Amino acid sequence: MSYTIAISPLSWVSVEKAAAWHEVVAASTEHDLPGEQPPSLKQVQAQLTTGGLDSRRLLWLATGPDGAVEGVAGLRLFDSPGREHLSELELYVHPDRRRRDVGSQLLAQAVFAARVEQRRSMVGVAADGGPGAAFCEAHEFRRVLTFIHLLLDVAVADTRAASAAPPGYALVTWTGTVPDDLAGAFAAAKNAMNDMPTGEMDYGEQHWDVERVRAMARVLADRGDILLTVAALHGNVMAGFTEIVIRAGEQRRALQYDTAVVPEHRGHGLGMWLKAAMVRRLRAEHPGITEIETDNAQDNVHMLAVNQRLGFREHRRSHEYQLDVQAGTR
Missing domain, CATH: 3.40.630.30 (Gcn5-related N-acetyltransferase (GNAT))
Structure with missing residues (x-):
């Protein structure tokens, strides 16, 4: 039997949806950045429910056959003069649910939305040597800047x-x-x-x-x-x-x-x-x-x-x- 993933937009962030989002982000942070403190549920909920400066955010959840949230993606669309061409991607897949095409399907949804919004570029950050970097390189993202934390x-x-x-x-x-x-x-x-x-x-x-x-x-x-x-x-x-x-x-x-x-x-x-x-x-x-x-x-x-x-x-x-x-x- 094929493994079916449902990608759905998140237009209203309930307490339950925020908790599911946080679980994916926290598990990914702990797995991919050992020793890093993941954001708290309160911090994630505030990010999801508070408008950004000169921007708006589109959100998606990826749900597996058992109803569990396996991945999340957010696309920030900048609206200020001089940045209307730009979008910023945030994408996480739960470590236990990887290698099932979850990330690729979330990315495809985000790219489609960026095209509809007539964006020229999509940017995102990934840790050096981590799975996020490999994912970006496999999907034709180009490395344009290195940060020292x-x-x-x-x-x-x-x-x-x-x-x-x-x-x-x-x-x-x-x-x-x-x-x-x-x-x-x-x-x-x-x-x-x-x-x-x-x-x-x-x-x-x-x-x-x-x-x-x-x-x-x-x-x-x-x-x-x-x-x-x-x-x-x-x-x-x-x-x-x-x-x-x-x-x-x-x-x-x-x-x-x-x-x-x-x-x-x-x-x-x-x-x-x-x-x-x-x-x-x-x-x-x-x-x-x-x-x-x-x-x-x-x-x-x-x-x-x-x-x-x-x-x-x-x-x-x-x-x-x-x-x-x-x-x-x-």
Whole structure:
């Protein structure tokens, strides 16, 4: 008897469906990334039910003959100017249900949807040397960027750079949404992210304004996450910033979000100063957080050097893969 898999769209995320999705993601993480802490059910549920910034998400479940959810896929469709061509794939198959064409059928559904949405490119991340990387290569995805993932032990981080401000600069901090009097300067500084290394990825550009930075903070707040920002002011100009997110219910690890220094203010040690000040802030305000995770493109040698000076150490590697949606897959 043939093995039949049913692929169905998930238009409404019930508690039961979220739990099934989480079970697949958690089992895949534990199997494919030994030692990595999988996301909690609360974190997965928040991701599935909270709208993303300038994007929307399509979801599918793959169900086996016994009614069990064997795989899940999500396709994020970006809608902001400069990124309307892009889609981002998230796909997991339960380790006990692999080698049954589940992943290929989920991918086929996602590719069809991307074509309908007139997307040019589909990108996704897979761990170096893992089954996800082999899957991507077997389905005509092209490796376009390598990420180095790093971990920092907060207790032993070298924060001496935070002891004195570079001449002419002042430190400001906030939690959640940027204060009104800093919003315009912060939005301008955010646009410095557009020169980060993206390898051969068809990434496009993100354009930040006051409403968009506020919208990003709302997305994180709706998920129950805590957003911490430390920034450098030079007069009325925001010269740089760094962001940390503590996910809802997280007891141990914080995630590094954006860090950027405006081009005109580079060469003054602002990146190191800001990140060291953030570590000191974490120690004071969130003593239960013991480590920070970040990732840098392999080509981003400057930020890698800053992170290594602070005490970050390489944890693992992953690769960004990209598919020409119109060309299709095998």
